[in-house]
Amino acid sequence: MSAMKELQTDYPVPEVDHINRPYWDGLKEGKLFYQACACGHHWLPPRALCPQCLGTEWQWKMACGQAELISWVVYHVAYHPAFKDKVPYNVAIVALDEGPRLMTNILDDSEHLSIGAKVSLLVDTTLAVPLAQFQLVKNTGGTYEVL
Amino acid sequence: MRGRYVIAGVGHTDFGKLGLDTVTLNAMACGRALQDAGVDKSLVDGLFVKVPTSAPKEILYGQKVSEALGLQPRWGGAWDQGGAANITLINMAMMAIETGQCDIALISYADNPRSGTRQAYARPRGNEAPYGWFSTAAGYAMIHRRHVAEHGTPERAFAAVAMAARKHGATNPKAQLRKPLNMDEYMASPWVVEPLRRDDCCLVSDGGAAVVVMSADRARQLQVKNPVPILGIGGAQTSFDLPLRETLTSTQAVRSGAQAFRMAGLKPQDVDVAQIYDCFTITALMTLEDYGFCKKGRVNDFVRDGQIEIGGVLPINTAGGLLSETGMPGMQLVIEGVRQIRGTANVQVPNAKVSLVSNQGGVMHTHSTLILGN
Numbered sequence: 325m326s327a328m329k330e331l332q333t334d335y336p337v338p339e340v341d342h343i344n345r346p347y348w349d350g351l352k353e354g355k356l357f358y359q360a361c362a363c364g365h366h367w368l369p370p371r372a373l374c375p376q377c378l379g380t381e382w383q384w385k386m387a388c389g390q391a392e393l394i395s396w397v398v399y400h401v402a403y404h405p406a407f408k409d410k411v412p413y414n415v416a417i418v419a420l421d422e423g424p425r426l427m428t429n430i431l432d433d434s435e436h437l438s439i440g441a442k443v444s445l446l447v448d449t450t451l452a453v454p455l456a457q458f459q460l461v462k463n464t465g466g467t468y469e470v471l
Numbered sequence: 472m473r474g475r476y477v478i479a480g481v482g483h484t485d486f487g488k489l490g491l492d493t494v495t496l497n498a499m500a501c502g503r504a505l506q507d508a509g510v511d512k513s514l515v516d517g518l519f520v521k522v523p524t525s526a527p528k529e530i531l532y533g534q535k536v537s538e539a540l541g542l543q544p545r546w547g548g549a550w551d552q553g554g555a556a557n558i559t560l561i562n563m564a565m566m567a568i569e570t571g572q573c574d575i576a577l578i579s580y581a582d583n584p585r586s587g588t589r590q591a592y593a594r595p596r597g598n599e600a601p602y603g604w605f606s607t608a609a610g611y612a613m614i615h616r617r618h619v620a621e622h623g624t625p626e627r628a629f630a631a632v633a634m635a636a637r638k639h640g641a642t643n644p645k646a647q648l649r650k651p652l653n654m655d656e657y658m659a660s661p662w663v664v665e666p667l668r669r670d671d672c673c674l675v676s677d678g679g680a681a682v683v684v685m686s687a688d689r690a691r692q693l694q695v696k697n698p699v700p701i702l703g704i705g706g707a708q709t710s711f712d713l714p715l716r717e718t719l720t721s722t723q724a725v726r727s728g729a730q731a732f733r734m735a736g737l738k739p740q741d742v743d744v745a746q747i748y749d750c751f752t753i754t755a756l757m758t759l760e761d762y763g764f765c766k767k768g769r770v771n772d773f774v775r776d777g778q779i780e781i782g783g784v785l786p787i788n789t790a791g792g793l794l795s796e797t798g799m800p801g802m803q804l805v806i807e808g809v810r811q812i813r814g815t816a817n818v819q820v821p822n823a824k825v826s827l828v829s830n831q832g833g834v835m836h837t838h839s840t841l842i843l844g845n
Contacts, residue, residue, distance in 0.1 A: 335601070336600035336601050337601060338598040338600075338601060339598060344598070367715075368714075369597070369598065394617070394714075394719070395613045395614070395616045395617040395620075395719060396613070396616065397609050397612040397613055397616065397664045397665060397666070397667075398662070398664065398665035399603060399605075399609070399664050399665075400661070400662040400663060400664065400665060401663050401664065403593040403605035403606050404593075404600070404603075404605055407603050407605075410603065412662075412665070413603055415599075415602055415603055415604050415609065417613060417713060417714050425714040425715065426714055427599040427602055427604050427713075427714055428602060429602050429603070434665075438620075439616070439617065439620040453601055455601055455602060457602075
């Protein structure tokens with residue numbers, strides 16, 4: 325805990341509630357959880373009912389951490405003061421091997437990204453609010469090539 | 472339904488920075504639309520208002536507009552579907568009239584993000600804000616990137632949309648941005664959220680716009696001067712947020728357009744002029760593809776060499792669209808579609824018989840299509 329990096333006071337934090345608490349608690353331990361229903365549907369972000377069968381027979385499952393890059397953008401403008409010193413930074417959509425997709429950051433230089441590239445989970449548990457971020461798996465997938 | 476309903480009158484405020492509240496802007500636009508139709512407000516018994524993007528949580532907003540207009544309509548309220556709501560509300564008004572629940576309807580939208588708050592356009596998106604996920608533009612940038620990757624869409628295709636809008640808008644005395652754009656200027660335009668450049672993004676504007684809808688029979692009875700028949704109308708939505716969509720490169724224009732064309736008994740080749748929602752250039756390109764004006768991924772061949780400018784195969788956004796006339800989401804496009812059929816547009820397509828208008832909302836969450844013609 326002593327190594328925990330403090331957040332700027334105005335840094336946006338997630339709204340944690342009784343539905344999504346296991347998700348955010350999991351990230352504190354470096355684990356990414358998704359919801360898996362008895363009907364076979366997998367999803368994120370967390371919700372109370374399965375959006376496919378509307379049932380409640382679902383459980384949390386841990387993602388293997390492998391994913392594919394669907395698309396990404398690079399912010400050259402900070403829409404929030406906490407990101408003023410971070411521009412240019414990327415935000416990406418990735419598809420987990422288990423199916424669910426999520427918004428994330430790819431912790432590589434944006435110049436090296438390509439659609440379809442394989443990425444793997446990297447959670448910095450020293451952050452006050454650990455995030456499910458990803459990094460490129462070198463030499464795999466998409467059109468990505470090691471320079 | 473083809474031709475059974477008409478847009479009997481249109482009206483709008485100035486666009487730009489106005490310093491007025493949205494209820495006032497709605498009332499001004501409605502007053503002008505009634506004046507254009509030559510209809511006394513006492514005859515209006517439906518008031519369908521689009522929720523202002525800047526104040527999405529205002530309770531009983533439609534009633535406030537109604538009160539400002541001194542109306543007590545049978546049907547009235549506010550509807551939130553993003554930019555698709557304008558044409559959707561015209562659709563709802565037609566259905567209300569068709570079932571005898573309403574006689575004459577006003578459909579109105581106003582907002583003031585330029586002099587008020589723009590927070591709605593820059594707001595954090597859910598629990599993804601810690602990743603730096605902010606703004607409406609970023610969602611469209613995700614789609615833009617994916618479209619380029621899947622189809623090799625060149626930068627000049629995006630530029631063609633911006634250049635057409637800016638060319639047409641430059642001659643529109645009401646337009647907020649009257650400055651033509653060339654390819655070099657487009658390429659020099661700075662990144663906002665890459666791959667979106669500033670010139671890919673719509674304006675931020677105050678303004679209000681409204682239309683009067685009634686049956687064609689009622690318009691004849693009231694001797695309305697310039698009624699424009701509604702030939703087709705349709706809507707569709709994915710509702711899913713970006714990460715939940717299986718594909719990022721198709722829009723709801725596929726379904727919304729098919730419904731409108733079916734009702735009108737027309738095909739894309741029959742369209743003489745189109746107002747294609749251009750909140751971002753990628754939106755217009757994908758809408759043209761999904762309406763069937765060209766094959767998916769081949770939109771550059773369709774928009775190149777001035778083919779979407781006046782004198783081209785399909786002139787679009789003839790008053791400047793969201794990129795040049797006003798950034799307010801959508802009703803101004805309906806009004807320009809009406810002018811083209813009346814023959815009163817500033818950049819008039821000669822002898823326009825079929826005029827198409829698209830509206831869409833969210834980050835391509837919702838879509839609506841209107842086909843006007845004689």
